[in-house]
Amino acid sequence: MEKILVGLKRVVDYNVRVQVKSDGSGVETDGVKMSINPFDEIALEEALRIKERGEASEVIVLSIGTAESQQQLRTGLAMGADRAILVETDASTDPLTAARIFQAIIERENVDLVILGKQAIDDDNSQTGQMLAAVWGRPQATFASAVSIDGNTARVTREVDIGLETIEIDLPAVITVDLRLNEPRYVKLPDIMKAKKKPLDQIPFADLGVETAPQIKTMKFEPPEGRQRGIMVEDVAGLVTALKDKGLV
Amino acid sequence: MTKVLVIAEHDGAALNPSTAKCVSCAKQLEGAEIDIAVFAASAAAVAAEAAQISGVGRVLTIEREENDPAVAAILAPQIAALASAYSHVFGPSTAFGKDVMPRVAALLDVNQISDIMSVEGPHVFKRPIYAGNAIVTVEAPAESPLVATVRTASYQAAEGGNSATIESTNIDAEIPTHTRFVEVQTGQSDRPDLQSAAKVVSGGRALGSEENFELIYKLADKLGAAIGSSRAAVDAGYVPPETQVGQTGQIIAPDLYIAIGISGAIQHITGIKDAGTIVAINKDEEAPIFEVSDIGLVGDLFSIVPELTNALD
Missing domain, CATH: 3.40.50.620 (HUPs)
Known part of the structure; x- marks a missing residue:
């Protein structure tokens, strides 16, 4: 195959404990570390491995957002992507509109395979890949833990609730990746320097001719109801007594 | 309507x-x-x-x-x-x-x-x-x-x-042929299903090996419980991925959840916060799991878990 397209979303870093703003208008993101959505790094790593096996010739990374997302795209280029596209918009983008943006880029670029994270760790929606597959009218293989390419088909093992399911899909297609698919490579300094010279195209959202999907409005943010810290017991006998008191054993 | x-x-x-x-x-x-x-x-x-x-x-x-x-x-x-x-x-x-x-x-x-x-x-x-x-x-x-x-x-x-x-009902919809089911591999377990079990015994990285998870299985079988795990335990290869509880694994709400050797990262806690009673066993008294547990016991799981299993006879 020729081209693999990978989505990279800029999100609050995995290690940050997100706080809701006191007025309920959102979560605190000022001065918070931002990173590539961890699932998207796994998606890119898989695309690079497919290319390195000689099964694809180009890996393109795509992000949707403000100019700040260039940081995440540059990291993707340093990991080994060939070029980057930023669809620029100030608005936060809902999954269906994001799927339509991907579809517009797929048509421009003639993409054979799209690899995305199974979910973004900010909104936890887990929708965009499935929606893109629907909009594109192509197969989806979600929650992938193993991927092999064989000519015009791919065999994908998926993490499902009862174990591992394997499906075969015709290309072009959309794959969304789970945690166990691979371990993304570390970026080396010389690669960061080289990445600065790789092409990064910026396309204003308005130039794509994509219609924004009906919006689900967020009315309010609130912190979760916390659990109360309970009792500590001294030993196993104390634990068994406490469990018996609650009628649990 | x-x-x-x-x-x-x-x-x-x-x-x-x-x-x-x-x-x-x-x-x-x-x-x-x-x-x-x-x-x-x-x-x-x-x-x-x-x-x-x-x-x-x-x-x-x-x-x-x-x-x-x-x-x-x-x-x-x-x-x-x-x-x-x-x-x-x-x-x-x-x-x-x-x-x-x-x-x-x-x-x-x-x-x-x-x-x-x-x-x-x-x-x-x-x-x-x-x-x-x-x-x-x-x-x-x-x-x-x-x-x-x-x-x-x-x-x-x-x-x-x-x-x-x-x-x-008959539905007039075009069915694609581009996606084909091949097979599904399940854990072949006689234990209760993690999603719907009333009791879950869950192990973390502190178990240290696939063999040591036997301690978790024995306790679970004594309680009639399903097996859960933390992401760290799955990543280390101790247990299969379908046992993972948390943000990117399964979100569950059993009556009893026993977390053994699990520190309690926020991504794990999000998978269990609707549980009825959370029991935590961990050697680190500062482990965040104790902030959300109803019953906590600080100590060495390798002595506590067998003792607990025996005590439930």
Whole structure:
């Protein structure tokens, strides 16, 4: 195959404990570390491995957002992507509109395979890949833990609730990746320097001719109801007594 | 008029409890008429189970060979075609529902509401974001069909005792051939299912090896409990991925959850915060798991767990 397209979303870093703003208008993101959505790094790593096996010739990374997302795209280029596209918009983008943006880029670029994270760790929606597959009218293989390419088909093992399911899909297609698919490579300094010279195209959202999907409005943010810290017991006998008191054993 | 279509999750023979939890969520919508759709090659057994769920008006069966086993790309166009008669389409936020429902939403040109925790109005719901660090109240446009997944840990299964009408339906939808099921490998376990078990014993990285997980299995078998794990334990290869509990694994709400050698990262806690009683056993008294546990015991799991297993005779 020729081209693999990978989505990279800029999100609050995995290690940050997100706080809701006191007025309920959102979560605190000022001065918070931002990173590539961890699932998207796994998606890119898989695309690079497919290319390195000689099964694809180009890996393109795509992000949707403000100019700040260039940081995440540059990291993707340093990991080994060939070029980057930023669809620029100030608005936060809902999954269906994001799927339509991907579809517009797929048509421009003639993409054979799209690899995305199974979910973004900010909104936890887990929708965009499935929606893109629907909009594109192509197969989806979600929650992938193993991927092999064989000519015009791919065999994908998926993490499902009862174990591992394997499906075969015709290309072009959309794959969304789970945690166990691979371990993304570390970026080396010389690669960061080289990445600065790789092409990064910026396309204003308005130039794509994509219609924004009906919006689900967020009315309010609130912190979760916390659990109360309970009792500590001294030993196993104390634990068994406490469990018996609650009628649990 | 609020008309809800719930998509049944099943394995061809039995209904998954996630379906009755979706019905519980749908019942929170005022004056809702609730139907269940069963897509299968042969739907009779599953439909008979679905018809017993209280609050359900009709069970619609859509039988064709291609519907067994369930493949999202094959089910989605059929669900979308059926959806035109409904205001709401609900599926569970299990691997099955998360796979198929967004594809349905996109075919209906709408965004999906993922992981409903509570119903606040006909189009207003609460859902978690940022691994449960924030809860948002969201409103979907009233003029479009509403597609959602239901966070199963937030709902008890609706009771039985009903005898809803079962109707066979034909759907005119084009079925793609680009996606083919190959096989499914399961853990072949006689233990209870993690999603629906009343008790769960869960092990973390501190177990140190696949062999040491035997301690967890013995305690679980004594309690009749399902097996859970932390991401660290799965990544280390001690247990299979389907045991992982948390933001990116399974979200569960058992009556009793025993966390052994699990420090309690926020991503893990989000998977258990609806549990009835959380027991934590950890050698580090500063471990964050103790901030959310109902009963905590500091100490060496390698002596505590066998002692506990013996004490439960």
